[in-house]
Amino acid sequence: MTTKLLGKIAVLASVSIFAFEANAQDANKNVKQKFTDERGKPSLITFNEKSTYKSTDSQTAFVELLGLKNNSNFSKTKSETDKLGISHEKFQLFHQGVKVEFSTYTLHSKSGKLESMSGEFYQLDNVNTRPSLSKEQAFNRALQQIGASKYLWDSPAEAKLNDYQKPAGELVLLPLTDEDNNGKKTEQLRLAYKFDIYATNPVSRGDIYVDAVTGVTLLYNATIKHLGEFSNGSKPSVDKKTGNKSMATAFVAANADTRYSGTQSIQTSLSGASYILSDATRGSGVMTYNMKKGTSYTAAVNFTDADNNWTAAEYNNVNKDNGALDAHWGAEKTYDYFSLIHGRNSYNNAGAAIKSYVHYSSAYNNAYWNGSVMTYGDGSGTGGFDILTSIDVAGHEIGHAVCTNTANLAYQKESGAMNEALSDIWGACIEYYAAPNKQRWLIGEDIERRAGHLSLRSMSNPKSEGQPDTYGGANWTSQTKCRPTSNNDQCGVHNNSGVLNHWFYILTEGKTGTNDLGSSYSITGIGIDKAAKITYRMESVYMTSSSTYANARTYGIQAATDLYGAGSLEVIATTNAFYAVGVGTAYVSTAKIAVPKSAKTATTTEAFVLYPNPTSEVLNVSVKENKVSSYKIFNSLGFQIQTGKTSGGEINVSNLSKGIYFFELNNGQDTVVKSFIKK
Ligand SMILES: [Ca+2]
Ligand SMILES: [Ca+2]
Ligand SMILES: [Ca+2]
Ligand SMILES: [Ca+2]
Ligand SMILES: [Zn+2]
Structure with a gap:
């Protein structure tokens, strides 16, 4: 049993060990360490002190270290410098001019010298880049597959407000990975058309990939996600009223009696004779609107208060209006958390406004980031959820927007599970930052109204809500031969997230125990601040769209090494916390x-x-x-x-x-x- 379970993990050895193998395997004199992923491609290469590679040698490095051929090229998409003074240049792979989806590589340099490089590379030969279907044919196939009765492009004003356009379609090469019966990862690259489709009845948004030769749907990468597997929102009713939001003129601090987190201080603006939930002090603003149980964003109006004292007597009503105060405060605290702790200016690191739309539809049991704005349902109450505006849920959902702008983890299988886990981690961190006395290791405890559940998920004890706490252990959703669909939660993304959630919990708090694979461990926690810094660096600097748990281990250890040094207690704890959740071996000095x-x-x-x-x-x-x-x-x-x-x-x-x-x-x-x- 142990053999079989462990066999599913392409365990990458800890930093200290692979130093040997890198020297033995790589003839390149500049290389210090080289880590290869499950597909045998380098996922992380670090360079030694005598390395002659400069930050400007990207193309040379791609050819000499990845074996990039003339038929492919890497094109720069992004450049950022972090707090350590390390700059990160991100590149996208193209093959014969066609984008290779999810294949990005990042070069990390300091003082003009290349320090390391990491990412996901595909060596392509004899790959078809000529489609048989036209874009129009593929688009019709995509619409058949989605099967909605209404799309956002049908309402140009709604589309504009949500910064959305009807997709033109893009031809890409899509890597599809699977596992054979022996747990060995296999890969295929398929020529596909990609369409970003936002349907409004029923609601869904995601990138759909249609095989450009066969017309078969290959992947649906959801942008609008469910808070959990559980969802029973009622059909949206169409609200035709048009809103008239007035311009804010002055901003002020206010008291708000939130629904879930007591009295908190928020920022509002004076607009005409009343105050509205519009905060101009953070980035390009934090605004919260009232959809009045409709589904039209353009029809949303402001919540208003005459004296800027937002009391329970006024807002703790049958409409659950006080939930809007949680949403507004939660968005403000999410902005502050990423800004103050991680130096990130809003979810896109460019100060984007955070807009929240409350009272979406009727008794709707979900909250989601739609790619542009936050949307909150009121919940159905008993048997479902209360209004879904608790701060951990707000942090979780806006955390998805951070992921989209960083690792951009594909929402399926292991990468999707880690996308979910990172959102839970940010939800917990933001909740702890804003309200330290709340239950940070439970997600959604404030809104939970289902019988037999204390919360949606528990990071301290994932099994208590039916999730796995060990990779390949009890409750784990098998990835072998799993084809992601909405019926299987994209191969268990809300389930297998328990493993990374528990890793973060152990890294923070420490734990002694034996996991489902029979591995005993004893880990001293390093506290939530350090654990969060390592996690943020793992997500924002190293992970790519198709990262797996094995990749996360390599990248988490590298992030800890960057921040705290090789052999540090933080590196040891990071490594051993992965070992504790069944990912890789324990730290070896x-x-x-x-x-x-x-x-x-x-x-x-x-x-x-x-x-x-x-x-x-x-x-x-x-x-x-x-x-x-x-x-x-x-x-x-x-x-x-x-x-x-x-x-x-x-x-x-x-x-x-x-x-x-x-x-x-x-x-x-x-x-x-x-x-x-x-x-
Ligand atoms: Ca008042
Ligand atoms: Ca919580
Ligand atoms: Ca309950
Ligand atoms: Ca990988
Ligand atoms: Zn989520």
């Missing part, structure tokens, strides 16, 4: 790997000593106090290939093929992992 051949003492202060290392025939194991222990040997892909007891003191490894292995020893109390090399 480089200092412990080099055991001299002369080390023959049977008693040692270390948990155990392995020698000789490297070895070709036998491995001697000296265990502390000569305690008989059980051991497991894993190969570099995480497959368990040998088990036994240390009683003989000598283990025959002559059958193993050459390479790096992990030796896990359990003395009945602790589990310690070390690596060794088979010559």
